Amino acid sequence: MVTQSSLLPLVVVGLPLIGSGVVAYSARWGSRVRAGVANLISLVTLFLTVWQFILVQSGQILVYTLDWYVGFGLYWQVDFLSAVFVVIVALVWFLSTLFAVEYMAHEQQQTRFFVASIFTLGSTLGVFLAGDLLSFFLFFELMTFAAYLLVIHEESPEALKAGNVYLFMSVIGGLFLLGSMFFIQHIVGNTAFAPVLEQLVAAGLNPWWLFVVVILGFGVKAGMLPLHIWLPKAHPVAPAPASALLSALMIKTGAYGFLRFFYVLFSVAPGSELFYLQEAFGYMIIWIGAITMLGGALMALIHTPMKRILAYSSISQMGYILFSMGVGVMLGPDGAWGFAGAWMHMINHAFFKSFLFFLAGSVYLQTGELDLDRLGGLRKQMPVAFLFFLVAAAGITGVPGFNGYVSKIMIHDAILHAFELKGWASLLWLERVFVFTGGLTAAYISKIWIKTFLGKPQQDWSHIRDLSLGHRVVFGVYTLILLSIGLGAQAQVNQLVLPALGITSFNPVDVHYLQHIPFWDSHELQGPLISYAIAGATLLVQFLFGPYLNVPRWLSVEVLVYRPLYRGAKGFFQLLDTIALKLQRCFDRRHNRA
């Protein structure tokens, strides 16, 4: 690896940030020019990121420093991890902008949407290219605030409410992150991505506090249970192109933060006394991931608005990523499989989730309807959308030959590998949770598919047309991506995952295994069958007993935890305010007498 100073990452981040201003200015020449400029900027950004990827693939690490920024410096550092994900961000963003041209044509405030979208692109790229925590934090916050404009785009009371929850939870998450940065900067003297845990513990900090602070800092953005409550509110109310970006890419900044923290900042050399900490952190993360994926999937199953199901699905899929990441952290140098699974799933989820949100958007564009109970029978009117939905569903549920299969196999192998090494029975149970969640995933995706495209039409769909040519092209690109990862599984793993293992040092035996994953082994191929069997059983149960399985409204963290907290704080503030008012009245009486 050669460290090479390069302006490229600065340009990659700066182009969309400044370009958003150009988009705003171009609006005066009409909507076509504006859309053209937005597309051009995201396309050029895509080319630049690909160029950057090629440079990094040839063994360079690109760095750039603006050392005057706030007296502490702004750092860009592009290693393989950053370079890969940045290409994915730029690619999905470009497809989203392309998709948005038609989708947004009838919406209000289109200029604001495109400007905010392109600005958010720049800040999201900045998050992945940041070379230290301070720079990371800068772009993280910029992204939070810029994406707020996407969330509340409709300006309906519902959207504003969702936007508030999103904004305040994000701000709280950001402050936890800032808190951890205070301590790291103070004790270490910089916030670079380098192992710091030993220094922090030596300085007298309680490592478990640090763990909690970091988990809370990134957990909000990553949609981790029980910090997820903003996500199923905020993602569905945004326009579909933005929902796709929020769900597919922006929540990944949380996962990426976890990757950097737990594989780099909090990693400990295996011989060290503190290795038990890394192991414990990893084990906790596996559990958090398991709870998140199961909880998200269950909630996805009981809802009927399509985009809300997809949002809960994102929570569940983030659970997969955390789960696998936890395995890798727990095993330390033997954790290559877990890391590889998490990384591959981050990439795959970015594609199939944005694909699904775009499809939901297409259905909405034609029917004006997103609730599954009021859709149905669209197969005849939208045959092409029907087929594309099958492709996306195959991707997320892990049908062999599509991309989800690849990462699910890797995660499954990782947890079994952990069980082999550790022999803890709990790990075997966690494996079962994983398999069961896979089944639930297939169930809720099938539910969307069945209730939207099959069955009897609930309304008169005769005026409905199928996908436009532009959208067919976008979805065609997605199909190609899903299939190329799914069919060329080993080649993609070799190309996208193995170089990323350089983030920390892994055992070569495991790396060797990753070069020869038995994707087409009959044992592995059983996985999807089990998933679909569980899905079938689940749907049957829901169909037969659904009306009796009402989940009470109070059974949610929002009602049980967040609202009492909010009311408590409000009550306390009101009490203080009343006391102050009473004192003021005393003064007034005196003044009137005087």
Place this chain on the structure above:
Amino acid sequence: MSILPFLIIFIPIIGGLLTMALKLEDKTRDYFVLAVTVITEFLVLFLYTILKDSTVVVLEYSRMLPPFGISFRIDWLSVVLVTIASTIWLLVTIYSFDYIKPSKNINRYHGFTLITLGATLGTLLAGDLVSLFLFFELMSFASYVLVIHEGDPQAMRAGFLYLIMTIGGGLAFLFGVMAVYQMTGTVSFTAGGFLASDSALSLGAFFGFLIGFGMKAGMFPLHVWLPEAHPVAPSPSSALLSGVMLKIGAFGLLRIIFNVYQFQFLKEVGWINYLLIAAILTILLGSVFAIMQTNLKRRLAYSSVAQMGYILLGMALLSEQALVGDVFHIFTHAIMKSCLFLVSGSMILLTGKTEIEDFKGIGKRMPISMACFTMASLSMIGIPPFNGFLSKWLLGLGALEVNQPLSAIVLLVSSLLNAVYYLPIVINAFFKQEEHDFSNITDPSPKMLIPVVVLAIATVFFDIIPVNVLLNLSEVTAATLFGGGLGL
């Protein structure tokens, strides 16, 4: 050269008296006021030539006002603050011409604004406690006229509260001055301080200063006049009261901590902890009360209380890094808060409404003004890349440096509270449906818009420019107060 401080102080004061005495025509008067303010600003910039190659210049005029005489102390702290004060004053004056037009007593308003400017600059340049006291009182009484400008019962009531608290604070300050003179026989500021006596009188003097300046700085529990007086004043005056004059209290305490007492001594005997506790309470309670306010300017005023808490905290920590953040936050808060008050002034003037709820949808009618408001708000919360982040970052690191993690946590909590009371204003203005008819409302005239835009750009400019003048000045100031060398 030695006449420069006199010119800086007395040109605006005489200008103010002339404004009232001459009763010029409206337009001529406006040009006259502007000319006086601009000249003062230029003279202030000349101070840098005096200070070019020394850390401090002391000018004494013992013939005047015997037995103490008047003296001026030109060091980095005073020069830096004089610059920010006169610059904000200039921008606010430009804004105020159109704002004050519909009001009555315009001559009085401009006259007393100029007198207050002179007195403020005098306070900042004062070289000993007695001169400081003199200008401090002049400033307090001159600004009373600004507070009660509207003349309605609410303003008079607030003005009364302001007046009695100012007098009380002034007496406490005077007691401190007398006690210091009794103990040491001198009242002149000295680098590194001259008082390190652990006696009851010394403690009493310290409390006298704490009350006198803490009252001016809006320190809890002496802040009660502030949320009454700032909102009733005309908005440009609110901007000056909150943006500049509150800082005088902070400046006074800096002088007391570093140039009267020896700060090492204050740390050893633990007296500084009284300030620390008051600062933490000021931050938290100021924010809590700000959340409960429904009136726009009252919310901004309580926010000033909380932000002054940051500044008091920064000096109470007695760490050099925190002090850099502290001085930087004095700049930052002056910029942000005057921007916020000026924008709310435009909103109130154009719509006639004062409640936050009434401003739904105004952002679409006044996009530039509200965009500026948004930038200043984000800076208040401390979001990068705005100035507020830099001061919060430096203050937090400074708190850890002296092993006060609790203070760093208070900073984080208060950032959240800031978000809770600033973001709804912005969200209301931009994204909620209009309830009142704002169809004939647009951004105000250039005279009222340009100062706001300049201030808003400054909230982000001083975080991202390559050569951060303000940060460098803050570093130099902190270094000289801690007795270090000149490192510009």
